[in-house]
Amino acid sequence: MFNPTRDQARQFLFDAWRKFRDQHPLTDLEKITVGILVAHPEYHGLLDAPARHLDRDYLPEHGDTNPFLHLSMHLAIEEQLSIDQPVGVKALYLQLCEQQQDEHAAQHEMMDCLAEMIWHAQRYQTGPDPAIYLGCLRRKLGLDATAG
Template sequence: MFTPSRDQARNFLFDTWAKHQAGHPLTDLEKLVFSVIARHPEYHSILEDRERYAERDYPPELGETNPFLHLSMHLAIEEQLSIDHPHGVRALYETLCQRLGDEHAAQHETMDCLAEMIWQSQRNRLPFDSGRYLDCLRGKAGLAD
């Protein structure tokens, strides 16, 4: 499993955007990253200014969305969907897409569940709870008991 540092992850986003802007061919992974970046024009100016934003922190108490975390969460969801892990996430996501009529909105709803489960896991120093994650998605998809 590849677990990049904060700097490596941010540089990969900056580099992918720069390659696209320069018209250079992208690898398959860079194409996936670019597809996520393309859906977020509000972050394009950030990715064009590495010197200003590479080291910037986004503390939650300031109420700003961390663009690097946001894009990385989309990528994590794309990976989960591609391998259906945890098992059933793809079907729940597809149900959510149908319910909302918008894949990007469904990813943001999925991201809410993913972020909550990661926060709970870190806060309680416990492994990621896939069952609770899927339960959260069932609720968002309107399938909760």
């Protein structure tokens, strides 16, 4: 699943949740996903009703927060941490965990930086720049954003 459609990505989340709830065996990726889903009880009702939410649009101009984007960003961060990519992100995450005293809160701090990098790439029609991401993480930690 390297480039899933919006519906495929959402269906993956619904399926992982259903398998967890039905106590079916999970793949390694589903286990990681379920850990994220369990940590977000505010989305459990949504995950229990895929037919109602699969096609729903979440428009920021209407004040909507996209739960699927939020959960997918958690998955992206988990992957980054598992392979320390971009290099150094895991060390910065561990420092954020210490600063926040909470792994979940640290990931939410990382999400802000990931979103900043994505916004920058979209705004300037460039590829994602890890320097922007890592620099933002360093600023959150009160470190020199230009330090390697």
